[in-house]
Amino acid sequence: MPRKLPFWRRKRLDQMTPSEWESLCDGCGKCCLYRLEDEDTGALEQTNVACKLLNCATGQCSNYPKRKKLVPDCIQLTPGKVQKMNWLPATCGYRLVAAGKDLYWWHHLKSGSRDTVHQAGVSVAGRCISEKDAGELDEHVVYWLDDPGPPRPDKKSKPNKKSGPKTR
Numbered sequence: 177m178p179r180k181l182p183f184w185r186r187k188r189l190d191q192m193t194p195s196e197w198e199s200l201c202d203g204c205g206k207c208c209l210y211r212l213e214d215e216d217t218g219a220l221e222q223t224n225v226a227c228k229l230l231n232c233a234t235g236q237c238s239n240y241p242k243r244k245k246l247v248p249d250c251i252q253l254t255p256g257k258v259q260k261m262n263w264l265p266a267t268c269g270y271r272l273v274a275a276g277k278d279l280y281w282w283h284h285l286k287s288g289s290r291d292t293v294h295q296a297g298v299s300v301a302g303r304c305i306s307e308k309d310a311g312e313l314d315e316h317v318v319y320w321l322d323d324p325g326p327p328r329p330d331k332k333s334k335p336n337k338k339s340g341p342k343t344r
Contacts, residue, residue, distance in 0.1 A: 184273045184285065189255035200269040202283045202293050205235035205300040206320070207251070210313055211263055220263050223316040226304040235294065235301030265320070267298055 180186075183196050192200075208230040212221045227247055229238050237243055243250045251257070258270045265271070269279055279286050282296035293299045310316055 182285065184269070184279060189258060189270065189274055199285060200273060202267070202269050202279075202298070203235060203290055204265065204267065204293055204298050205230055205304070206265045207253075207268070208237065209300060209304060210307065210316075212313055212317065221317045222320065223310075223313050224300070224304045224318045225307050225310040225313055225316045226300065228307050230300075230304065230306070232304045232306055233301060235299040235304075 183192065184200060187196070189197070189200075205226065206222075208227045210223045210225045210227075212223060213219070214221075226232055227237075227250065229243055229247055229250075230236070231238050239246055244252060251261075253261075253270055255274070258264065258274045261271075267280060269283055269285075272279055280296075280298075281287060282292040282298060284290045284292065294301050305316065
């Protein structure tokens with residue numbers, strides 16, 4: 177008997193239950209980082225400066241249920257918004273599913289562990305600074321070396337840890 181495809185391979189974003197939707201987040205924390213936009217060109221540059229609610233050690237929001245109240249400009253993703261947010265990382269589960277692609281091997285829905293996003297070096301855990309401590313944003317522009325995602329390691333080796341973002 178053929179194996180049933182997982183929900184993210186057979187459902188559109190707008191067809192998912194709330195729990196399925198929430199589970200698509202890989203926990204990388206990249207959407208919680210500030211970006212700089214060039215006023216003339218609209219080009220975006222990523223920083224390693226995190227929202228005050230992001231725990232920079234774990235890469236997780238410290239108050240996810242109340243984030244919109246505590247940080248009014250926090251963006252709550254919806255199926256419609258995902259399509260328009262070209263700044264979401266190429267590794268983002270929402271972005272991948274919206275484009276009809278599969279999740280990466282390190283996504284917890286595939287690996288069975290929330291730790292693999294960190295083990296693969298994809299999350300911002302340990303690689304960001306809180307907005308409370310950062311100072312000027314333009315001093316924190318980064319280029320993440322792990323986008324669009326590292327290859328799956330062979331079974332003999334452990335996932336590669338990234339040394340951190342390349343800064344300019």
